[in-house]
Amino acid sequence: MPVMALITRVKSGFFSDLTHSYTMNQVAIIGASGYTGAQLVQLVDQHPSLTLSHVCVSASSADANKPLSAIHGQLAHLDYQLSPVDDEMLDTLCNDVSMIFLATPHEVSHDWMPRLMAGTARVFDLSGAFRLKDEAIFSRFYGFEHRHATLLSNAVYGLAEWYAEDISNASLVAVPGCYPTASLSALKPLINNTLVDTQHYPVINAVSGVTGAGRKASLTNSFCEVSLSAYGILSHRHTPEISAYLGTPVIFTPHLGNFKRGILATVTVKLNAGVSHDEVNDAFYQAYADSPLVRLRQHSPKLDDVVKTPFVDLYWQYDPASGYVVVTAAIDNLMKGAASQAIQCANLTCGWPQQTGLLL
């Protein structure tokens, strides 16, 4: 029996891709008590070729030594305990496992990265600490100086559909932010085909569920306070991230909605004079011809279409008379916006199909 078929039966019994051979990889997740960390636990646990060996929180965590299921009841079928991890443990961990996923605050990922990168493990960082190459822009938007220039320059941006080859060779992957994933997925086909009139900045309005802000309690994100509203106007840290990987400035306005999961981005773009319907359609269909986790839709996607899935759903309408195209993009912020995209990247580094373990 092929290796993959055997693993498939042992681990879950219902993965569809039986054509590749796999070896098991030991994985550590740090920040496992948080929203993206817990989502990662679920994805790694169901992955046919990853074995979750370390499920960690910070040394001072109030949740240290608790069962993960005591915090995330949806994972009650899984038997993992949250282990506290300190600096010294990181030094051995980074040689004991093949992959480390950091689902930690930006500062924590930034400070720990040199220790982690001293080992042999590949690191997938869900925070924003290693996404922006320009250190001056980084410190302006993140509020602290970047002190690891070499690691920053070596980090590969993990937008899986667009940087697959670089990701496959990376030892440090900076997994994109949730809003940039939706925005760049919508815009890159148009910009890469030089269809966009860059004299007019693309305008992105996006609404996120409250899990986007993480699990830690705050008044702004509490049940009685959340009411659909814009925030971070002209100042959100995802504006330079989107602009950097698009290659042109954008106007980005995030909104907080009173729902748990998902992002819907509405992107308005002025195209060059004379661009045809066919050119717009071809840009999307060609860009995503080999992308099983991108769904090009015939109707504007709803959040319910993507929540708890690894997909990005895209839909567009073009008005040649005005030259404007409106693209809508829907993702689950904890999945394609964070955890499932990190798994896509991990799959790429192992030479596996990027949807491995994500499509059941």
Ligand SMILES: NC(=O)C1=CN([C@@H]2O[C@H](COP(=O)(O)OP(=O)(O)OC[C@H]3O[C@@H](n4cnc5c(N)ncnc54)[C@H](OP(=O)(O)O)[C@@H]3O)[C@@H](O)[C@H]2O)C=CC1
């Ligand atoms: N939520 C989202 O939609 C997205 C989030 N991200 C990014 O992913 C990362 C995690 O986000 P999210 O899961 O939402 O955050 P949460 O606040 O839900 O979880 C954060 C995790 O980090 C741990 N942590 C906090 N402080 C420290 C510390 N000093 N040392 C070690 N661990 C610490 C927490 O556990 P404890 O304090 O108990 O140790 C917890 O497990 C962040 O960088 C975020 O910006 C990226 C894309 C989307």
Ligand SMILES: CC(=O)N[C@@H](CCC(=O)OP(=O)(O)O)C(=O)O
């Ligand atoms: C609703 C909400 O608060 N969302 C977060 C973005 C979450 C995300 O993508 O995280 P990164 O910090 O890793 O970029 C925010 O606006 O800060």
